[in-house]
Amino acid sequence: METIERRLDEVLNAVNGMRSEVADVKADVAETREIVKAWEAVKTGTKFVKWLGALAAAVAAIALAAKAGWHMLFK
DSSP states (O other), X not given: OHHHHHHHHHHHHHHHHHHHHHXXXXXXXXXXHHHHHHHHHHHHHHHHHHHHHXXXXXXXXXXXXXXXXXXXXXX
């Protein structure tokens, strides 16, 4: 009977050790998720800035073409 109790204690100690390791892994996974979300936000922001830059370039090109055309009409 003592052997069974001793082995059960060993198993319980091993399980308790694994519980703390699982908790550490869960914390690491949560931190990794936060990093991934932040990276996705940065990528989205970069896409928006690129789109906004292209829009500004298009507006500037149209304004320049209109200005050049306007000057050609009244020359």
